[in-house]
Amino acid sequence: MLAQAVESYLAVRRACGFGLKCQGNLLRSFAVFSEASGQTYVCSETALQWAGLARSVRQRARRLGEVIRFARYVHAEDQRHEVPPPVFGGEKGPRPVPYILSEDDIRRLVQAASQSGYRTLRRYTYSTLFALLACTGLRVSEAIRLHFEDITPDGLVIRSSKFRKSRLVPLHETARAGLEQYLERRRPYAPFDDHVFVSLRRKPLRIEHVERAFRTAAREIGLPCQPQRPRPTPHSLRHTFAVRALETCPDGRDRITQHMLALSTYLGHGKVSDTYWYLQATPELMRSIAERCESLVAGAQP
Secondary structure, three states, X not given: OHHHHHHHHHHHHHHOOOOOHHHHHHHHHHHHHHHHOOOOOOOHHHHHHHHOOOOOHHHHHHXXXXXXXXXXXXXXXXXXXXXXXXXXXXXXXXXXXXXXXXXXXXXXXXXXXXXXXXXXXXXXHHHHHHHHHHHHOXXXXXXXXXXXXXXXXXXXEEOOOHHHOOEEEOOOHHHHHHHHHHHHHHOOOOOOOOEOOEOOOOOEOOHHHXXXXXXXXXXXXXXXXXXXXXXXXXXXXXXXXXXXXXXXXXXXXXXXXXXXXXXXXXXXXXXXXXXXXXXXXXXXXXXXXXXXXXXXXXXXXX
């Protein structure tokens, strides 16, 4: 009975656009564990026992969270299903502090990528990719999935990205020129593959390839990387784009709200709260927030 309820729950949520691959495996495991214990309905005690099998508290909280969401769904139709209490705490810990690059860091990073390795397409691939990430704020996964047809006169078409959303990312004329120069070299290299970025094996880039190339370039230019501190990654280019965009945010409550909403849409965030998180990323933004709070307390108009 629980196994059927799990499949019904997953079908409903997937119809709403959720993938739920890992979540589905967890819930099926819970259903098997419950039925082996003689339970045909969600039982809080059994759920806690199953979630407690995980090694870390964070994993236990995540497993229990999946059961809680499922239990709420089935409890709405049959109150014999119990909704377990979240005794293991929150499923998500605090987000790590992002690594923010300076303009000079980005310039030197792109330059290092253009001189790294053999004199092949690899140099042009990674220097162009890093420059594109820096000036558009794309996710690495979005950039490496780009096809020729996604480069349009209006910008880059990002298809079915995270949260299954698609969006249009405008390109500055300098970014478009750099991309076109790269494509002139790239098209003859792998003519039967229409991915924009390809590896030396004439296949689409993989995230681990990008991370390896980024680490090499970051090491060559001496980007700081200390224990217990944020470390530079390819995603740092997206973080940097978001922070610089917020630093140019105009004054005024209505204009700030519009700026935030526009940036959230541009970045493809599922929730605008994900964009507000960047406000704490640099001392400059935090100082600006503190100064405006002081003015508000002092009686100034918001």
